Amino acid sequence: MYNRVRRRKVAEINVVPYIDVMLVLLIIFMVTAPLITQGVKVDLPQADAEPLSKDMKPPLVASVDVDGNYYLAVGDSRNEPMSAEEVATLVAAHLKLEPDTPVVVNGDGAVSYDAVIQLMVMLQKMAGVPSVGLMTDSPERQ
Template sequence: MAGGMIGGGNGRRRYKAMAEINVTPLVDVMLVLLIVFMITAPMITSSVNVNLPQASAKAASNDSKPITITVNAQGQIFLQNSQVQLTGLVATLQQISQNNPDERVFVRGDKDVSYGDMLQVMATITQGGFTKVALLAQPPGAGQ
């Protein structure tokens, strides 16, 4: 408890207050808060609506011009300005980059293109050995 007995020889006992802090209730409260945050954090993260086509990040400046791949609303794939098929995309990329896997490749996609189609294009490029593949987005306020 919060007191210690001080005994005298006369049979009367007094309790003296101890100067120690009882941390058990504090630990209990902290554990409950930890559990509450562990349960609610995934719910908060998964309910966030995102608008992926816009971003305010600036493109990295580099001397070489990156290769740009565009996927239009109909799902057609364009390498620079010429249309290519997904099956021949990697071979054409390797030819343009002179087999340099460190060449920067930017992938642009229309807002109406499905996420799966964009993922398939990016997966094809990375499986072809290209390591610097990035999605391009429209800066906020541009083209609205």
């Protein structure tokens, strides 16, 4: 008869496929991260102001460009123009989930004062934002 050699079963997890998957995901995130951080080109007015503190939540940024188009940047940046009512609706929905999120208006320096004020009023009346901040560039950044 045969002398069978009994092999012991291996009770180890093979982690090599998991490492391969993690490296592929790392490469995907490294390539897509710069594409996600695109924004709207806005020339901010210069002013001396205190920056937001590091321990605050990231703010909602409502932007107005030279052509009068409105944009909203939340966690996931949206780069397509929208109406002021859409911005107010999105801000109101976000504030229902996280009520202590700061809201700032990012208006181009060449945009009319009326467009910035209308956006601020819309955010306060329609979205229920208690206070709206204005985003500026410091004079030294020129």
